[in-house]
Amino acid sequence: MPDKKDYYDVLGVSKDASEKDIKTAYRKLAMKHHPDRSDDPGAEEMFKELSEAYAVLSDPDKRQKYDQFGHAGINSQYSQEDLFRGVNFEDLLRGFGAGGESIFDMFFGGGGGRRGPARGRDLRYDIDLTLEQASRGLETTIEVPRTENCPKCQGSGAKPGTSPVTCSTCRGSGQVTRAQNTPFGQMVTSSTCPKCGGRGELITSPCEDCSGTGRARKARKINIKIPAGVEDGQHLKLRGQGDSAGPKGVSGDLYVVINIQPHRLFQRLDSDLIMETPISFTQAALGADLEVPTLNGRARIKVPAGTQTGTVFRLRGKGMPRLHGTGSGDLHVRVKINTPASLTARQRQLLEELAEEFGEAKRSSTEKEKSLIDKIVDEVKSAVQ
Ligand SMILES: [Zn+2]
Ligand SMILES: [Zn+2]
Structure with missing residues (x-):
């Protein structure tokens, strides 16, 4: 990670700039570099930089830490999300023709952010079909072992009647950031919150059925319809029939893979x-x-x-x-x-008569034919050597 720019330099203000100066500087630069308004490919990065600088310098506590310890003082104390918490970008950028909301999406929408619901695991189920079944199609019930939400707590993990509380360590984000000084500069690492395991919530009274996991294993019976003419190795995709990802998550998919057994005749x-x-x-x-x-x-x-x-x-x-x-x-x-491998006396007699009729009755190869065969064998031998 390259050295981070000084926040005051980013906003182009002096170290003793007033809150108002900082706000004015930010608004002016944000208007210029907002990705919705600028065609510069670096605009988004620039806009993030500006917004981060503003988030720190507009908050007296954060500004003081920054003044005293520089970037290390900020990174060791606040996660990326914490930095922006409390800054009302929507208000600040009102009238810009650009929504303040999209700022959060911009910062946390992709990559390491925890936006978007969790997704359960996809599952695979192999089914063997005979060629006859593949030719007619098949409607059947399969039993798929999978993880579902605990029926007692509906997947929350909390004892019915109680609710999970927001994790105090990550303040519900599920992520913690940590800054480390290395020979290459400061490295900020983001990792899953160790206290809540990334869920952002803690369960104080766990559900008795699932011990607070919110999950239950179940062999679920699922009806499937395999179309006639299906081929070996093809699969059916059953959306949402995979493992559950908790009450707020999206279940994975189930892939039913078709294996067609070899046929005796066809x-x-x-x-x-x-x-x-x-x-x-x-x-x-x-x-x-x-x-x-x-x-x-x-x-x-x-x-x-x-x-x-x-x-x-x-x-x-x-x-x-x-x-x-x-x-x-x-x-x-x-x-x-x-x-025929064996003949009755009568069959033999009839065949011998037939052979005679064809003029090939019970004879061995003639001398002429023999010498021809010898010649071919010799030729093959010499060609091989
Ligand atoms: Zn439960
Ligand atoms: Zn946490």
Whole structure:
């Protein structure tokens, strides 16, 4: 942190300036540097500097401490919020066309300020679905362990009939500031008030149910509706169904993450499904009317005579429903020709007859074919070496 400028220099007044001089100087400079009125990008910083200087020098106690101990005397005694407490900027800047209220927002609105309600933790819940459930959609009840406000004290932590009191250490701000002199100059650190833990309030008679924490763990039953066509890894966001952040806070969100289990038969590719079905070589050769399973029942495919292994048949609209939009994807059925592993005597006889008919009856490779195979094997070997 660079050395802070002297407050008198900031306002351009002498050390013995009267209260009135200080006020006049501040008003004049504030009018010039108010961020609502100035286009200078440094205006806000300048305006803060001016306002801080005015806040200190316009208060006899603070001014005296500053005169005696400089910035260290102020920083060790007052938090940023304390510095501005009691200064009526609204009054001071009336007629400027700029609200005095926004000054507080400017100083404490962002960053380390404690403006805005506390927010509860987001929670994650994983749910396993079958592919069938994902295809139809699902309405179900899940049980989510989460932190809620204690029902007895409504989250205040105070025994019913009593109220929390403002913390005297931080005066309700929940933050304390501390100044330290270091070789790099004065470091002002802001930290959570140790007495109230940042809540700004203290509980004198704690609620018996929650021992003053205001919180209760509960396995909350929540109804969820998962749309048809949902995909693996997608999530539902349930706003405000996460952990509570106390009576004045905003609850976190609940993310329900969808995990779709692998299916025994079907593989999913976006809204399409892919499956493989075995057919016999006689079916492949002669053609067949096949019945295949789908996610919702069965369907028939017509395998024409002379079908090769690996041929894919498409069943339109028998895939997964599309999540956003109408209709469904397709089911692709890939046929795989099965070779029988065992034959009856009659089957064997018929196949041998068939082989003879094809002119390939029970023979080994010819000498010519053998030498060709040897040649290819040798070529592959030498290519590998
Ligand atoms: Zn309670
Ligand atoms: Zn406190």
